[in-house]
Amino acid sequence: EEDAGAPAVREAAKAEGGHATLLRAPGDIRAAIPVFEPPAAAVAGLTARLKESFDPAGVLNPGRMYAGV
Structure with missing residues (x-):
């Protein structure tokens, strides 16, 4: 999957008052989504x-x- 489900993970974290940071991913995924939540x-x-x-x-x-x- 192009974004590895990042938007769903970030929305779930945000709903609970948190945030999500991409720690490990193949290069194509790291290039497709920001490592840190904007x-x-x-x-x-x-x-x-x-x-x-x-x-x-x-x-x-x-x-x-x-x-x-």
């Missing part, structure tokens, strides 16, 4: 600003945590 907009903005302050050249694991970070 953060809320406010958290995403804060994360991007922190990353920019510590890594202004964007060379440390670009796109590894979240898309665009």
